[in-house]
Amino acid sequence: MNFIHDDEAASSADDAVIGERLLSRMQQRTQEREQRSQQRRDQVTNRNTELENDDAFLTSFNEMKIKLEEDLKNVTQRSTADKSELESCFEKMTRDHGLIQQYINESSMFLSQYLLKRSQESLASLDVEIRNKMSEMIPKKRFGFRGRSNLPPKTAVTPDVVDSASEVQRNSALEQLLEKNFYGFRDLSSEKLTLNAAEVHNRQVNLVNLIDCTVTILGNPGGMQAAGLTNCTVVVGPMSRSAFIKNCVDCRFVLACQQVRIHDTKDSQFYLHVTGAAIIESCNNVGFAPFNLNYDQLDEHYTSSGLDRSINKWDKVDDFKWLNSEEKSPNMFLIPEENRQTEWLTST
Known part of the structure; x- marks a missing residue:
């Protein structure tokens, strides 16, 4: 009888071990399901956060960009203004352009790649417009000859040289304005x-x-x-x-x-x-x-x-x-x- 009792005890112990293992596996599966659910919730939250970040950024970015475009349009209509007044206007636009670029840089870690690229391209296009208008309205004096139509053709300045000189002037003017805004x-x-x-x-x-x-x-x-x-x-x-x-x-x-x-x-x-x-x-x-x-x-x-x-x-x-x-x-x-x-x- 003792043998049978021991065998029953062993069987009960085995059943207990099996039950513990089943319970452990059930708990593990429950934890895994909860982790997967939490991951899905986090992914939804991250996507929503990204969309919220994009929307908030885009609202501020567009407001600043539209204001800068209006300033550029206004200065275009002031062709009779003197040189110092025009320089002051372009200096302000350059400073504001730098602030928008700074805003993009600071926001880049939270933005979608598409929006980051689109905003950079949009700001770069506006930068070109400002440079071109500045070069047009505040031209540098150039040396040349007048009243000498008998100069040989080979002394004429080619369009490529003129374009290159204009680009150098635009870059130089912008760099000078940016230099004024350095603080530190x-x-x-x-x-x-x-x-x-x-x-x-x-x-x-x-x-x-x-x-x-x-x-x-x-x-x-x-x-x-x-x-x-x-x-x-x-x-x-x-x-x-x-x-x-x-x-x-x-x-x-x-x-x-x-x-x-x-x-x-x-x-x-x-x-x-x-x-x-x-x-x-x-x-x-x-x-x-x-x-x-x-x-x-x-x-x-x-x-x-x-x-x-x-x-x-x-x-x-x-x-x-x-x-x-x-x-x-x-x-x-x-x-x-x-x-x-x-x-x-x-x-x-």
Whole structure:
């Protein structure tokens, strides 16, 4: 009887194991179905978000472009205006064109490829119109001979040369206007550079080709672009829009903004408050920590910037060059708390 009892016990144990396995498989299938359902919901959400982003971008883009087209039409009707007045009009159009291009750049990470391409092409076409009209209405003086019809034909300027000269003039004029709109610091080394709140309020700040510099901007800039920095520390108050950083080496950035995009940068650290997307591309050994800047007017500048202080995605950085979603990108890391720098202003 004991043998039969043991056999029944073993059978019951086997049944229990089988039941547990069946239950485990059922739970696993339930989890898998839930994951697939969640993925489908996420895909729908992403598609809807993309459409919403496209619609919002297109509304703003069209408003700015139509205004610029109206300005171009108005200046065309002012053929009797003096040269300085025309130059002022074209300078404003060039500045506005640059702001629209900046808006495209800042929005590019959220737009569909079709809309991004279409908006770039549309803005490029308008750029050509502005250049042509500027060349037509503010022509450069050319040297020539008058009253000498007996000059041999070979001295005549060919149409190709005229076209080439016109293109050079148009490019030169546009470059000069763009040069006037540059605001920030460039081509400096071993300097302590500062801008105050009144100087940067809602303006685009540019940092280009700096070496061993400390940049302190305590205010509310509209945005920032940094390129070609080496061993620099950049401390900036809350920005209303985005930051774009490229080709930087061995730098420290302290930034608060809606979005940040970092390209071709290595051995650098970023202390971020970012409410939207933080993206790296073609980067190596870049570290991230939460924004930890503090100064007297910080609350005021946060209010002016419109940033939501309750949202910070500093640790949710996407690497566009790392496609393995199962593993963390080897190109970036989170800075351990004990290794984070905290005294930014006293060190500057």
